[in-house]
Amino acid sequence: MNAEPILALLDVTPAGVLAPSAAEVLGAAATIGEPVAVVPVPPGADADALTTAAAAAGAAQVIRVSIPEGSVVTPLVDALAAAEELVVPAAVLVAHSLDGREAAARFAVRTHRALLIDTVGVGVDEEGIIAHHSVFGSNYLVDAAATAGAPVITLRQGAVDQRAVAVDSPPVHTLSIEPSARRSARADAFVLAEISSSRPDLRRAKKVVSGGRGLASKEKFALVEELADALGAAVGASRAAVDSGYIPYAHQVGQTGVTVTPELYVAVGISGAIQHRAGMQASKRIVAINKDADAPIFAIADFGVVGDLFTIVPQAIETLKQR
Amino acid sequence: MHIVVLIKEVPDTYGDRRISLETGLVDREGSERVADEIGERAVEAALTLQAASEGSTVTVICMGPASAETAVRKALAMGADSAVLISDDGLVGADLTLTAEVLAAAVRRESPDLVLTGNVSTDGGGGVLGAMLAEHLEVPHLTNLSEIEIAGDVVSGTRMTESGTVRLAAELPAVASITDALPDPRFPAFKGIMAAKKKPLTRLGAEELGADTEGARAPRSIVISAAARPPRAAGITITDDGEGGRRLAEYLIAEKLV
Ligand SMILES: Cc1cc2nc3c(=O)[nH]c(=O)nc-3n(C[C@H](O)[C@H](O)[C@H](O)COP(=O)(O)OP(=O)(O)OC[C@H]3O[C@@H](n4cnc5c(N)ncnc54)[C@H](O)[C@@H]3O)c2cc1C
Numbered sequence: 259m260n261a262e263p264i265l266a267l268l269d270v271t272p273a274g275v276l277a278p279s280a281a282e283v284l285g286a287a288a289t290i291g292e293p294v295a296v297v298p299v300p301p302g303a304d305a306d307a308l309t310t311a312a313a314a315a316g317a318a319q320v321i322r323v324s325i326p327e328g329s330v331v332t333p334l335v336d337a338l339a340a341a342e343e344l345v346v347p348a349a350v351l352v353a354h355s356l357d358g359r360e361a362a363a364r365f366a367v368r369t370h371r372a373l374l375i376d377t378v379g380v381g382v383d384e385e386g387i388i389a390h391h392s393v394f395g396s397n398y399l400v401d402a403a404a405t406a407g408a409p410v411i412t413l414r415q416g417a418v419d420q421r422a423v424a425v426d427s428p429p430v431h432t433l434s435i436e437p438s439a440r441r442s443a444r445a446d447a448f449v450l451a452e453i454s455s456s457r458p459d460l461r462r463a464k465k466v467v468s469g470g471r472g473l474a475s476k477e478k479f480a481l482v483e484e485l486a487d488a489l490g491a492a493v494g495a496s497r498a499a500v501d502s503g504y505i506p507y508a509h510q511v512g513q514t515g516v517t518v519t520p521e522l523y524v525a526v527g528i529s530g531a532i533q534h535r536a537g538m539q540a541s542k543r544i545v546a547i548n549k550d551a552d553a554p555i556f557a558i559a560d561f562g563v564v565g566d567l568f569t570i571v572p573q574a575i576e577t578l579k580q581r
Numbered sequence: 582m583h584i585v586v587l588i589k590e591v592p593d594t595y596g597d598r599r600i601s602l603e604t605g606l607v608d609r610e611g612s613e614r615v616a617d618e619i620g621e622r623a624v625e626a627a628l629t630l631q632a633a634s635e636g637s638t639v640t641v642i643c644m645g646p647a648s649a650e651t652a653v654r655k656a657l658a659m660g661a662d663s664a665v666l667i668s669d670d671g672l673v674g675a676d677l678t679l680t681a682e683v684l685a686a687a688v689r690r691e692s693p694d695l696v697l698t699g700n701v702s703t704d705g706g707g708g709v710l711g712a713m714l715a716e717h718l719e720v721p722h723l724t725n726l727s728e729i730e731i732a733g734d735v736v737s738g739t740r741m742t743e744s745g746t747v748r749l750a751a752e753l754p755a756v757a758s759i760t761d762a763l764p765d766p767r768f769p770a771f772k773g774i775m776a777a778k779k780k781p782l783t784r785l786g787a788e789e790l791g792a793d794t795e796g797a798r799a800p801r802s803i804v805i806s807a808a809a810r811p812p813r814a815a816g817i818t819i820t821d822d823g824e825g826g827r828r829l830a831e832y833l834i835a836e837k838l839v
């Protein structure tokens with residue numbers, strides 16, 4: 259059987275390497291067809307290294323497109339449009355990252371395709387390709403499909419576990435795209451956020467330790483980081499902790515932040531407001547520390563400790579270290 | 582300067598939000614309905630931009646059920662000059678494709694210099710509408726902005742991305758979306774609430790906007806199944822007796838979570 263081509267737009271980081279979402283998008287594509295990677299090559303990036311990385315992550319073909327300096331999103335749309343003329347895809351998969359989802363959005367409008375967004379996986383039934391959504395704080399699982407044509411589907415980052423098999427020297431096409439006549443926003447130099455590279459990435463971590471307003475100050479929030487390090491976990495936060503400046507927004511878990519589903523989620527000094535739960539209640543195991551026995555977080559915790567986090571957390575860290 | 586702000590009515594996130602297992606659509610009857618917070622912030626941002634540029638006007642556009650008039654009136658009470666409410670049975674359960682098409686048609690009637698949206702809605706959660714609209718209108722988009730300014734005919738701002746921040750700029754007309762890093766919406770004053778009653782509110786249907794409600798021009802996304810996840814049961818909760826931290830660590834060790 260000849261698998262149908264699936265276009266997979268890969269995210270490339272500002273540093274010029276494949277983003278972690280790339281393996282997820284290729285992994286999902288491989289479950290429904292043959293992944294054809296569209297690799298945007300930003301100025302100064304090593305196109306061959308990107309190609310090799312895409313092949314290692316399972317690209318059966320690689321379509322490289324150079325991206326002009328100072329541009330945002332629009333060239334990615336032009337790249338997808340050029341790529342779909344080369345291969346006639348059964349679906350177009352894109353990461354639900356900021357750039358990815360906006361490229362998907364503009365591309366779907368431009369080419370009159372159905373758009374299925376923020377999905378947690380894809381599959382095939384008798385009638386074709388379907389997309390799985392996890393909505394309203396993971397309380398519902400909803401499957402959707404396009405009424406006709408190849409759909410454009412975005413994949414929630416960190417949600418896809420499948421990985422495609424590495425491909426040995428796949429065919430490579432290098433496309434030079436005619437920039438579309440549309441006006442585009444201009445981008446200035448990128449300012450990389452200070453992200454601790456020694457800790458796992460929040461969206462993909464097996465363990466997450468999050469802190470809330472109960473930490474009381476930016477200095478004391480370090481306690482959450484210490485517990486995270488003792489567990490090898492990523493650091494998350496409630497919106498109250500982010501709003502109070504304890505930690506940058508990128509760490510916010512919840513409805514207006516990141517959705518996580520790790521093996522272990524530890525909530526420290528977090529009340530468990532419904533908007534926070536929306537981003538973490540599908541975690542496999544939930545542990546909570548809060549001095550208020552009535553805090554809603556306890557209603558979904560597998561293991562809860564009622565008490566002062568400033569004595570409980572140091573003792574827990576101590577015990578873990580002694581082991 | 583003419584600014585259009587898009588606002589949306591959503592099920593209250595503080596309440597129990599439901600999906601109808603028959604249709605897979607949001608069960609609007611089953612949830613309290615409110616103006617989406619991010620849309621109100623966008624109104625606030627528009628009013629701030631308006632104050633900085635004399636002779637500017639702000640128009641709010643909302644597509645939603647008739648009840649969304651409450652959200653629209655609130656935006657007028659905050660200070661928007663006029664509003665458009667698009668309500669139509671043919672738009673119930675509209676997917677992104679149809680929503681973007683209808684909103685683009687409504688925006689075109691206004692010929693604005695700037696369209697402002699929220700970055701992500703709390704129910705759709707897509708964060709794609711601004712970009713879709715920009716493609717329909719063939720204008721640049723600057724989205725996920727934590728700051729926004731207009732100088733002359735250039736709109737600029739700071740885009741927050743997963744890995745950092747980047748300054749963006751574009752000539753008007755353009756579509757911009759803002760994040761919740763921008764200031765909280767103001768509370769409508771009594772005077773504003775009274776004045777809102779006299780402000781123009783245009784009601785439009787799908788047909789007047791030439792909407793393709795049947796999906797004849799472009800394919801749609803449809804729900805094929807919906808299931809509720811079983812609710813989570815609470816486990817053990819202990820009260821710290823001086824050994825709470827140790828017991829927590831022992832739990833993690835016993836459950837092989839470390
Ligand atoms: C549209 C919308 C979107 C939102 N999106 C999000 C989101 O994405 N993520 C999010 O988190 N929130 C979100 N919120 C906010 C949410 O409603 C809550 O306000 C927020 O989650 C509260 O954060 P918190 O639990 O840290 O603070 P609080 O609710 O103030 O809770 C602090 C907790 O710490 C406990 N505590 C204090 N001191 C100690 C101590 N010494 N030891 C032990 N416990 C202690 C207290 O008992 C309390 O339960 C959103 C709200 C809205 C309206």
Ligand SMILES: Nc1ncnc2c1ncn2[C@@H]1O[C@H](COP(=O)(O)O)[C@@H](O)[C@H]1O
Pocket residue numbers: 586587588589617619620623642643644645680684697698699700701702703705706707708709710711
């Ligand atoms: N039905 C609607 N009516 C008006 N504006 C909308 C509607 N749906 C989405 N929007 C706008 O698009 C933004 C992003 O929505 P979404 O793409 O659903 O996350 C919202 O914050 C609104 O500004």
